[in-house]
Amino acid sequence: MGNSLGCSASGERLVSAARDGDLVEARMLLEFNPCLARYSTFGGLNSPLHFASVKGHNEIVSLLLENGADVNSRNYCGQASLMQACRYxxxxxxxxxxxxxxNVTRADYLNGRTALHFAAVNGHARCIRLAVADFVPSVPYESIAAKSNSHRGDVTIGRGRNDHSALSKFVNKAADGGITALHMAALNGYFDCVQLLLDLHASVLAVTFHYGNSMDLIGAGSTPLHYAACGGNLKCCQVLIARGASRMALNCNGWIPLDVARMWGRHWLELLLAPVSDSTIPLFSPSKYLALPLMSVLSIARECGLQSSTISSDDMDACSVCLERVCSVAAEGCGHELCVRCALYLCSTSNISSENLGPPGSIPCPLCRRGIISFVKVQGSPGAKEIKSHMSLALCTPCVLHQCDQDCRSLCTSEFKKNQVSSVSSDLLCPVRCSPFPSVAMTMCACNDGPCPPLEPGEDGAEESTPDQQQDGSTELNKVDRERKERTTCSNMFWGKRSCSREHQCNSEINA
Structure with a gap:
């Protein structure tokens, strides 16, 4: 019962090994029965890959995938292992x-959140950088920005309003209620994530919707600047304004960002957010978490594999960084050669500003400190390493970015359309003249501190305001102010009680 393997004791042992990081036990169980890699628990449908991803046991993750684990498997909430790894x-x-x-474009069943949302809500800039690796070509950053600006402003030569790059569509993908990754990062004050998302063409004009299951204490029609004003981070507000955010943007409650800052006690933002402000906005350089070579080295790694074999002592082509593996990639420009594993690690971890090294987004070479824009495969390096093919590996990245055969293209297109969140036209957004968003009277959900309180029959997450409450607005605002916490968390701001409760039940078995 439960799944194709039944309530297998060996499957539960593998789950325990994946959760505890017991590599020896996991390898022994998979050698006995490789099919255990596709096991899933009965309640939350979490696979061993979910447990290992949550706990960060990378060696066990690799072991499970080598034995045929489904890299895109979902749990009861529709969350894949990538989302869990980005969350933590x-x-x-x-x-x-x-x-x-x-598949990085997949969204969960609860609120339509992608891996990008999970990384942004907790401020993991490195995970954001990796999540967009297949969308950022390894070319100079200036050409990417210029091309994006031309697409954004040139509508007279046949390009429609919806003609944006695949990167822009992915970064601006909205979860339930129209909440984007930029909203989440701005609310929680993660400046590095906000700056990186803006460099990846996140829209400062994106607004939340007036419908959906999300609880939004700020109000529908709010921009990322409204959320940054609520979070209270000065640098986040400055960089949003520097990138074109409007201080006069009204949400459906009739509030501008200055009103939101005053309501939440962020008085140090009043001079900056005033409609007529004399505050000087500093100039922000491109994010230090941009990594242009990542796409090129990731493609080479998929083609050649991550070589783990050691070399002989008389081999002259040893990697100058690890001295253990054969050089398989070379940096364009300086020509220094590295093994693909060290090159991939370098592109994933570097957070050194590249202003003095090369174009924005270039990675400093560990040998000569010149900026690296892309890597190329070294001639004569070992050929492609065959990866075990199963259904999960057939779902490659969107075909608009890579050339593939017709069968792969049709499979990718159908999978991408099935999992993407439907875009909503700007004409359907709630205008300012609509009735105020009723979430101001909502009680806050404290899912971060424990499970949500059970819902009473007939309760829909919001209390209807009485005529007396509408007349006495100041009393109601004072009541809400007393319930607010000093630090606003994303769970408190966004997701409804039912969604948080379901997610807590699904993830409780992992974090037990």
Missing amino acids: GHWEVVQTLLFYRC
């Missing part, structure tokens, strides 16, 4: 899952 900031696990071609 395990960038090495994210790197391994990308190497096995996980």
Whole structure:
């Protein structure tokens, strides 16, 4: 019962090994029965890959995938292992899952959140950088920005309003209620994530919807600047304004960002957010978490594999960084050669500003410090390493980015359309003249501190306001102010009680 393997004691042992990081036990069980890699628990449908990804056990993640684990398997909430790894900031696990071609565009069943949302809500800039690796070509950053600006402003030569790059569509993908990754990062004050998302063409004009199951204490029609004003981070507000955010943007409650800052006690933002402000906005350089060579080295790694064999002592082509593996990639420009594993690690971890090294987004070479834009395969390096093919590996990245055959293209297109969140036209957004969003009277959900309280029959997550409450607005606002916490968390701001309760039940077995 439960799944194709039944309530297998060996499957539960593998789950325990994946959760505890017992590599010896996991290898022994998979040698006995490789099919255990596809086992899933009865309640939350979490696979051993989910447990290993949550805990950050990268070696066990690699072992499971080598034995045929489904890299895109979902649990009861529709969350894949990539989402769990991004939630907890395990960038090495994210790197391994990308190497096995996980589907980064998938959204969960609860709120339509992608891996990008999970990384942004907790401020994991490295995970964001890896999640967009297949969307950022290894070319100079200036050409990417210029091309994006031309697409954004040139509508007279036949390009429609919806003609955006695949990167822009992915970064601006909205979860339930129209909440984007930029909203989440701005609310929680993660400046590095906000700056990186803006460099990846996240829209400062994106607004939340007036419908959906999300609980939004700020109000529908709010921009990322409204959320940054609520979070109270000065640098986040400055960089949003520097990138074109409007101080006069009204949400459906009739609030501008200054009103939101005053309501939440962020008085230090009043001078900056005033409609007529004399505050000087500093100039922000491109994010230090941009990594242009990542796409090129990831493609080479998928083609050649991550070589783990050691070399002989008389081999002159040893990697100058690890001195253990054969050089398989070369940096364009300086020509220094590295093994593919060291090159991939370098692109995933570097956070050194590249202003003085080369174009924005270039990675400093560990040997000469010149900026690296892309890597190329060294001639004569070992050929492609065959990866075990199963259904999960057939779901490659969107075909608009890579050339593939007709069968692969049709499979990718159908999978991408099935999992993407439907875009909503700007004409359907709630205008300012609509009735106020009723979430101001909502009680806050404290899912971060424990499970949500059970819902009473007939309760839909919001209390209807009485005529007396509408007349006495100040009393109601004072009541809400007393319930607010000093630190606003994303779970408190966004997701409804039912969604949080379901997610807590699904993830409780992992974190037990």
